[in-house]
Amino acid sequence: MKRKKICVIGGGFGGISAAILLASKGHDVTIIDKRxxxxxxGYQYELNGFKFDGGPTVMTAPYIFDDLFKAAGKNREDYFTFVPLDPFYRIFHENGDYFDFLKNHEDVIKQIEKWNPSDSKRYNRFIKNTTEIFRLLHPYTDKPFHELKNMLKILPGVIQLGAYKGTHRYISSYFKDDFLRKVFSFHPLLIGGNPFQTPALFLLILQFEKQWGVHYATGGTGSVVDGLGRLFQDVGGNVMLNTEVTEILINNKAATGVRMTDGSVIKADIVISNSDVANTYRNLIPENLRKKYSNRKIDRYQYSSSLFVIYFGTKKRYTDSPLAHHNIIMCKNYKNLLKEIFDGSSLPDDLALYLHMPTITDSSIAPEGCESFYVLSLVPNLKADINWDEVSEAYKNKILQYLEDHYLPGLKENIIAEHFINPPHFSNTLNSHYGAAFSFRPNLLQSAYFRPHNRSEEFENLYFAGAGTHPGAGVPAVMSSGKIVAELIDPR
Ligand SMILES: Cc1cc2nc3c(=O)[nH]c(=O)nc-3n(C[C@H](O)[C@H](O)[C@H](O)COP(=O)(O)OP(=O)(O)OC[C@H]3O[C@@H](n4cnc5c(N)ncnc54)[C@H](O)[C@@H]3O)c2cc1C
Incomplete structure (x- = not known):
């Protein structure tokens, strides 16, 4: 195949993966990122000697990284190291007791028995059936989903396995205990879906973790990004940072290059957008050139929630706390809270949190004797009428106070580094439509064939890699989208 000039808008995991694979095949590839x-x-913030991973912390399926490096003729281990974690997650009941999501099957059964012995009897069947869901869907996670006939192929299996049901409902047929139902149905939250609405087919993620484990990259996820960045340069790629694309040039229904904020233009044979799909269509291509993806259609998609994340470092360690590396803190009115987050129009009162405490595994990312954290709260996206300039400071203090009262005594007086992001960050810095943290929600009618395709349905030479296209959000998924795009462009 003739060497192509390829521009990749955005250096997220999806964009970098596509870029590495195509540069490895000899193409002239440039990643352009505004940051x-x-x-x-996966941006890593550095503050007062602390390194805070901005986003993804739960790494699974290391084979996806290994395959990427192999395709580029390199070894992943020469770039960064993964350390397996066990428990994968510690999930706290509102009364402070916790469930450990452990790697070993028998150990999980023992955890279930602590909550409800009779539920442990159905765990084997639950795993067997979710393994079937995995077998059915996994082959499609790194292949394009451009044809409706693929949907028809999987549909009988989806129906037979009941995987079309909402995850919480599906889980409830195996577990009677209310807390266990929450424990085994939280995975859709990791990709921006409400467990009460998202189809059980996304229990695929639970199976990914069961089969390949949950890992931490030494030095934080930032070391994975650095490793991928180095790999890209090693295979001859170019990176332009602090450069924002304002327009994808279209000629005769085909992408021909990109224009930047300063008006300069890069001509290209192929453009890959790793920028949010909704943003790409809505803001980078004039509406009069689009037929299928009108502004109205884009606005009518259902979007994932947004997030409020506080990164904080303390001058003391909290190793005597009950916390693990990955903690999920549930609340009593969980169902109602999720309804308010996904479909409400104001900031909910209740809190359900994810608390990351990476210094438990890796003290190198904080100054000596210090602890590093991030706490994440799901919040409504920018479709809700919330004035974030007005509420952010109070919301931050409310979360920190909650943690101080329940998990981290004396927290506020021990904080020596702090930063937060809120929905406007997702909209303004990351160019995500409505500030959605995970792009389109993973609903049945917004997944697979129904998600905007990896190859633009409207324009020649335009492709998508990232959370808004197939297969969806989450690091393994967006990296798979990068692989799909690279193979569509150059199948050699
Ligand atoms: C707080 C948080 C925690 C998460 N935790 C996990 C986790 O533990 N595990 C997991 O697997 N997933 C997790 N996720 C989801 C996962 O991080 C994302 O789905 C994934 O990283 C998205 O990658 P992407 O390829 O879509 O690109 P993005 O990360 O969205 O990057 C897109 C890039 O494009 C750039 N860009 C956009 N528009 C332009 C433009 N016009 N010009 C130039 N550059 C542009 C942006 O600056 C950005 O760098 C988390 C997400 C968040 C926000």
Whole structure:
């Protein structure tokens, strides 16, 4: 195949993966990103001697990284290291007791028995059936989904396995205990879906973790981004940072290059957008050139929630707390809270949190004797009428106070580094439509064939890699989208 000039808009995991694979095949590839570092949502903040991973912390399926490096003729281990974690997650009941999501099957059964012995009897069947869901869907996670006939192929299996049901409903047929139902149905939250609405087919993620484990990259996810960045340069790729694309040039229904904020133009044979799909269509291509993806259609999609994330470092360690590396803190009115987050129009009162405490595994990312954290709260996206300039400070203090009262005594007086992001960050810095943290919601009618395709349905030479296209959000998924795009462009 003739060497192509390829522009990749955005250096998130999806964009970098596509870029590495295509540069490895000899193409002239340039990643253009508006931020000062690669990584997108995986941006690593450095503050007062602390390194805070901005986004993804739960790494699974290391084979996806290994395959990428192999395709580029390199070894992943020469770039960064994964350390397996066990428990994968510690999930706290509102009364402070917790469930450990452990790697070993028998150990999980023992955890279930602590909550409800009779539920442990159905765990084997639950795993067997979710393994069937995995077998049915996994082959499609790194292949394009451009044809309706593929949907028809999987549909009988989806119906037979009941995987079309909402995850919480599906889980409830195996577990009677209310807390266990929450424990085994939270995975859709990791990709921006409400467990009460998202189809059980996304229990695929639970199976990914069961089969390949949950890992931490030494030095944080930032070291993965650095490793991918180095790999890209090693295979001859170019990176332009602090550069925003304002327009995808279209001629005769085909992408021909990109225009930047300063008006300069890069001509290209192929454009890959790793920028949010909704943003790409809505803001980078004039509406009069679009037929299928009108502004109205884009606005009518259902979007994922947004997030409020506080990164904080303390001058003391909290190793005597009950916390693990990954903690999920449930609340009593969980169902109602999720309804308010996904479909409400104001900031809910209740809190359900994810608390990351990476220094438990890796003290190198904080100054000596210090602890590093991030706490994440799901919040409504910008479709809700919330004035974030007015409420952010109070909301931040409310979360920190909650943590101080329940998990981290004396927290506020021990904080020596702090930063937060809120929905406007997702909209303004990451160019995500409505500030959605995970792009389109993973609903049945917004997944697979029904998600905007990896190859633009409207324009020649335009492709999508990232959370808004197939297969969806989450690091393994967006990296798979990068692979799909690279194979569509150059199947050699
Ligand atoms: C707080 C948080 C925690 C998460 N935790 C996990 C986790 O533990 N595990 C997991 O697997 N997933 C997790 N996710 C989801 C996962 O991080 C994302 O789905 C994934 O990283 C998105 O990658 P992407 O390829 O879509 O690109 P993005 O990360 O969205 O990056 C897109 C890039 O494009 C750039 N860009 C956009 N528009 C332009 C433009 N016009 N010109 C130039 N550059 C542009 C942006 O600056 C950005 O760098 C988390 C997400 C968040 C926000």
């Amino acid at each position: 000062d570092k690669l990584g997108g949502r």
